[in-house]
Amino acid sequence: MADYKGIQGFNIQSRDGDPDNPIVGDMYYDTASGQFKVVKAGGAPAGTWASGGSMNTARYATTGAGIQTAAFMAGGTTGPANPTANEQYNGSSWSEEGDINTARYEMANAGTTTAGLAFGGNAPPDNNYTESWNGSAWTEVNDLNTGRSYLGRAGTQTAALAIAGYNPGSTYIANTESFNGTSWSETGDLATATNTIMCGGITTSAFAAGGRAGPSVTAVSQTFDGSSWTTGNSINTARRYGGGDAVPGASTALIFGGTTNAASDNVASTEAFDGTSWTEVADLAAAKGGTVGGGGTNTSGLAFGGFNPSSTALATTEEWTANDYQIKTVTTS
Amino acid sequence: MAYKYCTATNWGKNFFTHEERRQFHLSGHAGEVWVVGDNLYGDQWINKVAGAIKSKVEAQAILDGEIEAAQVAYDALSAEEQAANSRPVKYNLP
Numbered sequence: 001m002a003d004y005k006g007i008q009g010f011n012i013q014s015r016d017g018d019p020d021n022p023i024v025g026d027m028y029y030d031t032a033s034g035q036f037k038v039v040k041a042g043g044a045p046a047g048t049w050a051s052g053g054s055m056n057t058a059r060y061a062t063t064g065a066g067i068q069t070a071a072f073m074a075g076g077t078t079g080p081a082n083p084t085a086n087e088q089y090n091g092s093s094w095s096e097e098g099d100i101n102t103a104r105y106e107m108a109n110a111g112t113t114t115a116g117l118a119f120g121g122n123a124p125p126d127n128n129y130t131e132s133w134n135g136s137a138w139t140e141v142n143d144l145n146t147g148r149s150y151l152g153r154a155g156t157q158t159a160a161l162a163i164a165g166y167n168p169g170s171t172y173i174a175n176t177e178s179f180n181g182t183s184w185s186e187t188g189d190l191a192t193a194t195n196t197i198m199c200g201g202i203t204t205s206a207f208a209a210g211g212r213a214g215p216s217v218t219a220v221s222q223t224f225d226g227s228s229w230t231t232g233n234s235i236n237t238a239r240r241y242g243g244g245d246a247v248p249g250a251s252t253a254l255i256f257g258g259t260t261n262a263a264s265d266n267v268a269s270t271e272a273f274d275g276t277s278w279t280e281v282a283d284l285a286a287a288k289g290g291t292v293g294g295g296g297t298n299t300s301g302l303a304f305g306g307f308n309p310s311s312t313a314l315a316t317t318e319e320w321t322a323n324d325y326q327i328k329t330v331t332t333s
Numbered sequence: 334m335a336y337k338y339c340t341a342t343n344w345g346k347n348f349f350t351h352e353e354r355r356q357f358h359l360s361g362h363a364g365e366v367w368v369v370g371d372n373l374y375g376d377q378w379i380n381k382v383a384g385a386i387k388s389k390v391e392a393q394a395i396l397d398g399e400i401e402a403a404q405v406a407y408d409a410l411s412a413e414e415q416a417a418n419s420r421p422v423k424y425n426l427p
Contacts, residue, residue: 048351048354049354050347050350050353050354051345054344285354285359285361286360287361309362309396310399310403311403311421312399316343
């Protein structure tokens with residue numbers, strides 16, 4: 001019978017704890033836990049949040065978009081004021097870029113730092129504005145059909161979704177609209193009318209999780225296939241006002257932060273979605289809500305802005321870095 | 334788990350790193366209060382960020398002051414603005 005060395009060419013290593021950079025396929029003995037372990041592909045991403053550069057204008061109430069090394073946040077509110085500020089992140093610092101035309105808060109951003117979209121949001125008496133960013137300036141384009149704030153988003157500048165939200169006539173909205181680069185059209189409704197929902201993905205594969213669907217926050221999670229929403233497994237911590245990654249489809253999602261009720265109930269919890277179920281992964285360093293800006297993927301994400309438990313706008317950024325592997329303990333039965 | 338408490342200003346990139354997050358507990362709170370795992374790595378981080386050590390009571394008082402100020406601000410909002418959010422409430426540091 002072949003032994004491990006006979007197959008791999010070396011003996012099983014003994015390590016004091018898990019390795020910093022595991023390689024899929026490795027097997028080792030963890031002397032700290034007294035267990036044999038193996039590194040497998042897939043599973044919930046094993047990662048951590050580290051601090052990133054701080055924004056120039058602390059704010060919340062806008063979703064942000066982009067990737068970890070090229071993200072943007074347009075609009076939102078500082079609390080006392082609603083700036084038109086648009087800032088871009090390059091992986092280490094934020095820079096001020098061209099302002100949006102209409103200041104508003106509880107709005108959505110989608111796309112990239114060179115081809116962005118800003119839509120919805122509260123700019124009384126209007127809440128249906130859409131602006132398009134070409135890398136140097138914002139231009140007003142066709143409005144949403146159903147004006148809304150406290151909405152979710154997914155997609156790019158030329159293929160975006162406006163998901164759920166709130167307007168004075170509907171506290172909780174199920175309506176979803178799809179943008180084709182020119183105009184918005186209605187598409188499948190959410191199964192549950194919701195506002196302050198956490199979303200991400202693309203127009204043919206998006207997710208929406210949590211939010212407020214009545215007096216209480218919800219743990220409901222739904223995925224969109226390009227035409228209709230399907231309810232799936234719930235998130236572990238019901239919450240609203242958090243952040244969602246921006247780039248991947250519904251099969252690899254990440255949500256973070258948010259609030260279970262009041263601002264002082266902000267959570268630092270992060271959950272990863274594998275296409276079927278949500279798993280709690282490493283927490284943000286600081287709990288934050290108020291619609292946290294989000295970008296990136298579930299292995300290279302970004303959380304920025306939001307407000308802290310005393311409702312103070314934040315300028316801070318956290319960077320999520322994870323490996324797409326899982327360390328499993330070897331058991332016998 | 335034992336903790337230490339300090340105040341420190343988050344300067345941005347590398348204020349805390351991925352490696353540090355793996356080495357000790359760290360959670361940030363209003364008033365620039367940080368709860369830090371009580372081990373060698375946590376002590377090194379407090380030193381790195383020039384954290385001002387606080388007792389748990391002192392740290393809780395700073396946080397409470399921030400929440401109280403937020404409550405005052407919330408109470409001054411219009412009914413419509415209050416409807417969108419809930420009134421901040423105090424909570425205990427770990």
